[in-house]
Amino acid sequence: MQSKLAHAAERKAFGVVLDRIIKSATGQDREENIDHLIDMAGKLLKDTSPGATRGLRNGLYPGSKWERFLFDVIDETDPNVLKTSILNGGYEGAFRGLRNTTANAEKYQCNVPWIILFDPTSACNKHCVGCWAADYGNQLNLTYDECDRLVTEASDLGTHLFMLTGGEPLVRKNDVLKLAEKHNDCLFNVFTNASLVDDAFCEEVRRLGNIVFSVSLESYEPSVNDARRGDGSFDEVMRAFDLMREHGLLYGTSTAYTRANTQAVSSDEFFDMLIDKGCRWAWYFHYMPVGDGANADLMPTAEQREYMFHRIRDIRAVEGGKPIFAMDFQNDGEYVGGCIAGGRVYCHVNARGDVEPCVFIHYSNVNFKEHSWLECLQQPLFQSYRRHWLFNKNLLMPCPMLENPGELPRMVSESGASTSEYVAPESAEDLAERVTPYAKAWEPVAERLWHEMYPTGEKIYADEMSQVDVDRKAKIIAEEDSKVEAVVD
Ligand code: SF4
Incomplete structure (x- = not known):
């Protein structure tokens, strides 16, 4: 080192x-x-x-x-925000951090992620239709000291990028600021409904320079957004964008696409509104029907997923497209070597302290409140991920749950992991059964798209080191x- x-x-x-x-x-x-x-x-x-x-x-x-x-x-962008974000996220996280996490993965014989998602709290000030957070209220929290220990132990291993999810992380905004101030070589990306963003908070973020935001937004039409997220939510987001822009902050959006909203949240109107409001990125997450009783009918159809595959690449293209960095995590697996979970690139710590492979995979062997961070990374389920990755050579089918549903039950069983789902625990077998029809419908489309890009069926990298x-x-x-x-x- x-x-x-x-x-x-x-x-x-x-x-x-x-x-x-x-x-x-x-x-x-x-x-x-x-x-x-x-x-x-x-x-x-x-x-x-x-x-x-x-x-x-x-x-x-x-x-x-x-x-x-x-x-x-x-x-x-405010010069301090720009410089600190690039130094912490780029230099410490992506450039130097990736070297250090790679070296530590070999040293400790386990995956060492360069991004960690964690939920400071399960509490949320909103009651969105279909979201579990309202059921849990403020019952589950990582204390400030636990968040601090997580960031300290993880950055000792090379990780400097932290994403705060929840619940609504800004219910704990004083702790978020305190954490960012102490760990001034790390970058914190807060996934937020933005309703608690105010002038004083933005001023503190500008002073610190190492917090950016991914704001939840589901439509360019206020009535559609508010039907799920509550009256006035759309206006709150617009007001937060204006405040963030006035303070020179960095921000974008985070949107789940479903069978009901895929076209709307990838429309010209949606992107143009985000660009007009100063958003720099638009991140898309494929809806995952996780938890007992989750609605599989909300999953995008194979046609909708193919549409997103082309649409997001067109928006992001070097020639044409739009000036916003759009990413669709499920269709962009080829740029990160497939599934990034289990600590290979990232993992998730929920508000109870359970250390999970992915924000969508609710199984775990360990709780951070009782173990060191290194012990959490060495848990049997993460070692199973390490052994079984790559789950599919076709990187349009990267996931051991969504597109390769037999893989997750195998790993959960061989590792002896337990469910860490708060609201509606279910077996990995039941989850696999729910997504199997989707996986079967997507496979022929994914194979056609993949072979159009890579006729041998395998991605050929230009660099030997890849x-x-x-x-x-x-x-x-x-x-x-x-x-x-x-x-x-
Ligand atoms: S487990 Fe699935 S959803 Fe999670 S990172 Fe891997 S591919 Fe993506």
Whole structure:
């Protein structure tokens, strides 16, 4: 592992280049400094994600849509928020953090994620139709000290990106601010209904610089949004966007797509409204019918999922599309090597402390309140994920629950994990049975789409290191980090 001194020097070097980008007098100066920053990132990513910098350069040529987008972000974001978010999320999380988590995965023989989702509370101030949070009220919480211990132990292993879910995390907004202030080398992305965002809170976030927001929104039409989320919810979100923009914060949306709303939440009207309100990203989550009695009829049809596959890629395209970073987590698995759960890239800690492979997979062997973070990562269910990944070579079918429903019961059974579902516990077999008709309907579509892109049926990476397993990567990283103490500016 890198020494503390080398780490500080490396972070400082990234900070100097970021300052130059922010203060660049001309577009050309800015382009040269951005190019320099990508070079520096490339050195850190060459063993873990070698294609990433090529992807950045492909999208950021002079005059391109993404260059204009980036320049707008630079000009319209508070300088402290911009610099701190990129240093913590980019340098500490994605570049240096990915090296450190990869090295630690080999050292401790377990997955070490570079992103952790956790629920500070199950409480929520809203009562959305179909959401479980209202049933649980404020019964379940991670105390501030538990959140602090989680972030401390996880960042010691290299993780610097934390996503706060719930419940409504901003029910605990003073604790969120306190946590972000203490862990000023981490980035916190808060998934929120935005109703508790106010001027004083935005000012604190601007001062700290290491909190960004993904706001729940389900329609560009107030009446449709409010039918599920409650009267006035749409206006609250619009007001929060305006406040965040006034304070120069970074924010986007988080939307679940279902059989009932797929077209509406990916329409031109929806995207144009988000762009107009200053949103930088639009993240989409496929509806998952998890929990006993969940409504499988709300799952998108195979046609709707194919529509989202094309639609989100078109919106994100380098040529055309729209200036907002759209991602559909279920259809974009090919960019992250398939399923990211079980600690390979991420995992989830619920408000009771159960450490789950994924926010949608409610089984676990351990509770964080009783174990160290490393022990949680070494739990049998995560080791099963580690052994059985990749669940499908077709990365349009990445999930051990949704598209490969036989895999989850096998892992739950071999690991002896128990249900960690709060509201409606169910066996992995029952869950698998519910999603099997969906998996069968999607498979032929996924196979057709996949073979159109990759005729051999296997994704071919341009870089040899992309194919290399984590053990070998970790050895290369350990060797190189002991030689190179800092990226020299
Ligand atoms: S378990 Fe399924 S939903 Fe969760 S990260 Fe893996 S593929 Fe995605």
